[in-house]
Amino acid sequence: MTMKGFFKMIEISDSIDGGAVIVHPKGKIDTLTAKTFEAHLKKHIDEGIGPLLVDLAEVDYVSSFGLRSMLVVAKLLAPSGRKYVLFGLSPQVHEVLRVSGFLRIIPVVASRAEALALAEAAAGSS
Template sequence: MTAEVAEITINHVTEGGLAIVRPSGKLDTLSAKTFETYLKELVDQKAGTLLVDMAEVDYVTSFGLRSLLIIAKQLAPSGDKLILFQVNPSVVDVLKISGFLKILTVVDTLDAAKQLAGPAG
């Protein structure tokens, strides 16, 4: 699904049993709910640990942070994780200022994310 109003495009692939999600655009008031719903559907499908490629996300507001936190909390009881990788420097600044770098797992590369995710299945 692509929604122009939401200013975000999201797709994912499954690679080695891991869901790799690739959002593109802004994670703001208009798009955060779309993003959250997309990730919740993956959680409901028991996709396991979610690796989110943030390279194409250039803007995150508190609504976007809230969506990330909700998904991370939803995954925690099953032992699965939300791992962000290739995070845009301006988004890293937002995560740092908001204290979310202490809450969320953020790594530089897909390989690092896969290592943290551990064996799929």
């Protein structure tokens, strides 16, 4: 019996918009993929370029390991004052963040336009 295709890995791509780095994960952020997701975001933190926005539109599941990765990134970005915004969450992922209290820790908005506006407002106030 082959396990090929049983474990779906996460796919991550990036784009730049208005000086903000937008990360586009696709798949699940769970026990098997959270470290990859976290390492990818840490790479952008180390580069120190603009706000970090994460488009979760194609993420259908976030486990406690995924939440931990998101929190680690928030804590690493906090001292620099760089904006970190999540957007495009499915109802299921939004509910996980709400129940876990993450909506009070990390800014979450519905759309890319709102995320960019929030990042721009933060840049303008600093």
